[in-house]
Amino acid sequence: MKKKASKPAIKSLQKSPSGIQGFDEITGGGLPTGRPTLVCGGAGCGKTLFGMEFLVRGATQFNEPGIFMSFEETIEELTKNVASLGFDLEDLVKNKKIALDYVRIERSEIEETGEYDLEGLFIRLAYAIDSIGAKRVVLDTIESLFAGLPNQLILRAELRRLFHWLKLKGVTAIITGERGDETFTRQGLEEYVSDCVILLDHRVTEQSSTRRLRVVKYRGSTHGTNEYPFLIDENGFSVLPVTSLGLNHIVSNKRISSGITQLDEMLEGKGYYRGSTVLVSGTAGVGKTSIAAHFAEAACKRGERVLYFCFEESPNQLIRNMLSIGIKLEPLVRKGLLQFHATRPTFYGLEMHLAVTHKMVNVFKPDIVILDPINTFVVGDKEFEIKTMLMRIVDFLKSEHITALFTSLTPGNSALENSDVGISSLIDTWLLLRDIELSGERNRGLYVLKSRGMANSNQIHEFILTDHGVELREAYIGASGGLTGSARLAQEALENAKVLTHKHEIERKKREIERKRKELESQIAALNADFVLEESEAVKVITKEQDMINKLEQDKMEMAVSRKAVMRKSAPGNLKKSL
Amino acid sequence: MIIKKGKSGKTADEKWVLRLYVAGESPKALTAFANLKKICQEQLKGKYSIEVIDLLKNPQLGAEDQILALPTLVRKLPVPVRKIIGDLSNTERVLVGLDLLPKS
Numbered sequence: 001m002k003k004k005a006s007k008p009a010i011k012s013l014q015k016s017p018s019g020i021q022g023f024d025e026i027t028g029g030g031l032p033t034g035r036p037t038l039v040c041g042g043a044g045c046g047k048t049l050f051g052m053e054f055l056v057r058g059a060t061q062f063n064e065p066g067i068f069m070s071f072e073e074t075i076e077e078l079t080k081n082v083a084s085l086g087f088d089l090e091d092l093v094k095n096k097k098i099a100l101d102y103v104r105i106e107r108s109e110i111e112e113t114g115e116y117d118l119e120g121l122f123i124r125l126a127y128a129i130d131s132i133g134a135k136r137v138v139l140d141t142i143e144s145l146f147a148g149l150p151n152q153l154i155l156r157a158e159l160r161r162l163f164h165w166l167k168l169k170g171v172t173a174i175i176t177g178e179r180g181d182e183t184f185t186r187q188g189l190e191e192y193v194s195d196c197v198i199l200l201d202h203r204v205t206e207q208s209s210t211r212r213l214r215v216v217k218y219r220g221s222t223h224g225t226n227e228y229p230f231l232i233d234e235n236g237f238s239v240l241p242v243t244s245l246g247l248n249h250i251v252s253n254k255r256i257s258s259g260i261t262q263l264d265e266m267l268e269g270k271g272y273y274r275g276s277t278v279l280v281s282g283t284a285g286v287g288k289t290s291i292a293a294h295f296a297e298a299a300c301k302r303g304e305r306v307l308y309f310c311f312e313e314s315p316n317q318l319i320r321n322m323l324s325i326g327i328k329l330e331p332l333v334r335k336g337l338l339q340f341h342a343t344r345p346t347f348y349g350l351e352m353h354l355a356v357t358h359k360m361v362n363v364f365k366p367d368i369v370i371l372d373p374i375n376t377f378v379v380g381d382k383e384f385e386i387k388t389m390l391m392r393i394v395d396f397l398k399s400e401h402i403t404a405l406f407t408s409l410t411p412g413n414s415a416l417e418n419s420d421v422g423i424s425s426l427i428d429t430w431l432l433l434r435d436i437e438l439s440g441e442r443n444r445g446l447y448v449l450k451s452r453g454m455a456n457s458n459q460i461h462e463f464i465l466t467d468h469g470v471e472l473r474e475a476y477i478g479a480s481g482g483l484t485g486s487a488r489l490a491q492e493a494l495e496n497a498k499v500l501t502h503k504h505e506i507e508r509k510k511r512e513i514e515r516k517r518k519e520l521e522s523q524i525a526a527l528n529a530d531f532v533l534e535e536s537e538a539v540k541v542i543t544k545e546q547d548m549i550n551k552l553e554q555d556k557m558e559m560a561v562s563r564k565a566v567m568r569k570s571a572p573g574n575l576k577k578s579l
Numbered sequence: 580m581i582i583k584k585g586k587s588g589k590t591a592d593e594k595w596v597l598r599l600y601v602a603g604e605s606p607k608a609l610t611a612f613a614n615l616k617k618i619c620q621e622q623l624k625g626k627y628s629i630e631v632i633d634l635l636k637n638p639q640l641g642a643e644d645q646i647l648a649l650p651t652l653v654r655k656l657p658v659p660v661r662k663i664i665g666d667l668s669n670t671e672r673v674l675v676g677l678d679l680l681p682k683s
Binding site: 126 | 611642646647649650651660661662664665666669672676
């Protein structure tokens with residue numbers, strides 16, 4: 001809720017916040033305080049509700065009591081009607097926060113004769129205003145007076161006086177009016193109420209209806225001029241000022257895992273940027289939802305909140321299907337971390353989808369939003385509208401720091417990149433899944449078409465769905481190009497076989513060498529043994545010979561002794577040395 | 580609240596109960612009251628009662644008869660309720676409005 005736009009220094013237009021979601025943003029603070037505002041539109045476009053919510057929010061949030069003067073619905077009807085939107089009028093009336101007054105005019109009961117004025121209405125209104133100190137007034141729909149009172153001249157003069165009187169009273173008033181053919185209201189009320197005119201619209205295109213709101217005029221104030229989609233649901237009115245956002249969202253450097261390790265590796269090993277927008281596109285049945293589910297699961301495991309919009313499958317079906325590849329989403333739903341929101345795209349118009357998305361995000365406050373798939377919205381040639389819508393969603397999610405993952409179905413007959421070109425500029429990380437048809441087989445390939453702010457892998461990876469999730473394999477790139485599936489397996493087998501042969505060869509060589517070495521060693525050992533044998537033989541012989549020499553020497557000595565000859569002793573020593 | 584009573588009628592079921600709503604003593608209010616009195620004297624002599632309600636003094640009374648325009652004459656009895664708005668200057672229309680003259 002924005003605060004009043006008034007500044008103390010410069011006396012600018014005072015505004016009364018309506019409390020209606022989004023409306024105060026468009027008008028920069030709400031309706032002009034103390035002035036009447038005309039809310040016009042066709043039947044069933046939400047005029048009464050707009051007025052009623054203005055009063056109820058005023059009474060409950062801004063402490064401004066209000067009067068609802070109804071010219072169409074009785075008090076009982078009104079109370080019941082708005083009870084379905086969560087407003088407890090009875091309670092507010094009891095606490096003198098709101099006063100309801102039903103004004104009934106029955107033409108058949110009334111005869112007109114001579115001059116009159118509408119002082120009775122003024123008195124009634126004044127009485128009601130004074131009784132609860134009202135600051136806000138809703139007159140719904142004052143044009144009914146034209147049906148009840150025959151003299152238009154008097155009526156017009158009195159209405160002019162009434163609006164002037166409301167200004168003097170200083171109440172912020174809403175006057176509703178039925179839309180006319182060429183004028184905003186059937187009776188040209190815009191002539192009298194010219195400070196602020198709001199147009200509500202309920203349009204049907206391609207069989208789906210969208211409610212839109214436009215501020216036609218706001219005297220003394222700037223305001224958003226677009227047509228803003230709004231929705232009415234169990235919490236009342238909400239308007240979406242989504243296009244007012246600029247490209248100034250704060251970016252994050254944090255990275256979050258995609259839930260698939262190999263995919264993270266393709267993205268610098270870190271995954272997506274937080275707050276970025278990821279698009280997964282591809283033809284039917286390539287596994288876009290699986291990637292989304294992985295991402296959701298990973299996020300929930302980190303304790304983050306995920307809002308999953310599915311437009312094609314029911315949540316139960318999705319949970320079951322994902323279970324088949326080993327992703328268990330159901331416990332996450334029960335924990336409240338994952339919330340599914342399933343609607344048919346045709347259920348309501350684009351703007352309405354946008355409005356619902358907006359609202360759901362505001363309520364659930366997720367960290368991650370998944371839209372699966374985005375292009376089922378395309379009914380007929382509405383690319384421009386879809387682009388606008390997606391741009392709004394992307395802008396909105398970015399401003400909320402929410403990481404978004406969209407899946408997009410590419411028709412089989414068109415170029416993969418072309419079909420999404422309408423939104424490609426909005427996307428930060430674009431994963432493309434494609435079929436690779438080769439040798440009677442259809443396999444899936446994944447590559448990162450673009451990824452802003454990171455050095456991503458540029459290789460096509462083969463994308464395999466297993467019972468424990470998605471697996472990415474580096475595709476075989478060989479002389480004959482990229483191979484996938486069984487062709488890749490065959491090629492791999494072939495390569496493996498080659499490698500095996502080489503390995504065997506090496507083994508064989510090794511064994512041969514070993515054998516040779518052993519052979520050699522055994523030869524050496526044998527020679528050694530021979531040598532040792534010979535050596536010992538030789539030693540024996542030498543010893544024997546030495547003994548012989550010694551013996552001879554001794555004999556010689558003995559002979560010399562017996563002959564009493566003197567001999568040098570050195571001779572036998574010399575002989576020993578020479579051995 | 581000013582209550583002016585005419586002479587009481589002979590039978591109860593013929594009694595006319597009329598209420599005139601006004602806002603203060605405006606010229607329109609005075610004209611209306613004078614016109615009404617005249618018509619009643621001429622047409623309903625002795626069997627009518629007129630209650631004049633000033634909404635400036637009793638604003639809460641306006642809601643009961645769904646009064647918007649002033650002056651408004653309300654025929655409470657005999658039923659059905661009839662309303663005639665304006666200063667009652669056109670006697671013929673007042674008589675039509677009060678069912679005293681058939682609609683032409």
